[in-house]
């Protein structure tokens with residue numbers, strides 16, 4: 378089966394050009410001057426559109442246990458929604474429960490995901506029980522292509538690791554060349570602020586943000602960076618939301634340390650003001666780290682331009698307003714933490730291109746090319762080039778759409794971006810040569826997506 382995508386503008390992280398793309402089977406066979414190829418089994422006309430590598434969302438939580446419930450997208454529904462939005466790879470977090478092993482956790486996540494995904498997928502591993510055995514198991518995870526390990530400085534008693542435990546895991550990461558990903562918030566201090574707020578009757582969703590001040594994200598980020606420096610481990614700060622944390626990352630990067638960070642669309646477009654919405658609507662925006670005052674957004678966009686923020690992922694972790702967010706109606710600390718977003722990352726970031734915050738090439742870089750390199754998929758994903766997987770999005774930069782829960786495909790009863798007008802829209806999506814989205818319809822299938830055994834990071838300095 379061959380497919381010819383012609384008349385479009387091919388956009389890679391390195392530049393843009395008028396070119397036609399020939400797909401043969403699952404891979405890209407050629408990128409050629411317009412008109413060089415004239416025949417194929419299928420021809421897609423991309424006139425007036427961009428032809429970009431499929432998005433890679435390096436941070437999702439499908440079917441994740443949290444706060445006595447589960448995030449509401451399955452691997453089937455979540456990856457289908459991702460495809461609708463031009464994302465053709467996700468990397469989801471397998472969550473080690475305390476008292477269980479990393480390998481049994483990996484098996485469990487394979488059971489959830491295998492034969493259910495509409496697009497390709499990989500795993501990171503959350504370590505929440507650091508001991509001799511789990512530290513040893515890191516090697517087996519790496520051999521199985523799961524070579525990035527998330528740790529938490531937040532959520533004492535649940536996912537939290539002490540500095541000593543983090544240090545030990547970082548030593549293993551340093552020895553093996555693997556990556557430590559950090560949820561950097563000072564959970565010990567935060568839990569005191571939360572207890573004080575609840576005791577004083579400050580129970581509304583807004584207080585989720587007020588009890589997790591940006592200083593405590595900055596402090597934890599700095600501490601993680603110092604621990605990484607002592608151990609020599611590569612460090613990737615997940616879901617960075619605050620200028621205080623960004624400053625710490627930028628300072629470390631200026632010394633040449635292997636420190637990287639991602640931010641998420643919610644921190645670029647939403648703010649603490651959304652958490653003030655009446656009738657418990659603010660709960661829709663409860664995630665950690667929390668939404669910040671709007672002025673942090675200027676710094677985050679600058680960080681994306683300077684590469685102190687190298688990646689934008691979604692941290693997609695959808696809980697329905699009804700019955701799930703409502704668990705915390707009388708106590709914000711019982712609201713499951715997380716927001717939906719996997720479907721709209723490419724569109725939301727394209728607004729950054731429209732607004733002049735980032736270039737077209739940088740859009741592709743932060744949403745696809747760098748995640749591919751960061752997470753060991755270089756050459757396979759993240760580029761429109763011969764030999765790469767034919768994960769391709771034809772994107773219409775002038776189409777208009779309005780984000781709404783009434784039309785989205787995520788399995789959640791609200792949108793954090795309800796009513797937001799977007800310029801640009803996914804037109805066609807291919808996953809390894811198969812058309813999954815075209816003509817406003819889903820043509821993919823549950824189980825098409827393959828597990829990606831990832832190499833070690835190809836982004837280290």
Ligand code: URP
Pocket residue numbers: 438560616663664665666692694714715716
């Ligand atoms: O609130 C969030 N971010 N929920 C998902 C879990 C995590 O910390 O990434």
Ligand code: ZN
Pocket residue numbers: 560615616665
């Ligand atoms: Zn986290």
Ligand code: ZN
Pocket residue numbers: 436437438692693694
């Ligand atoms: Zn997350």
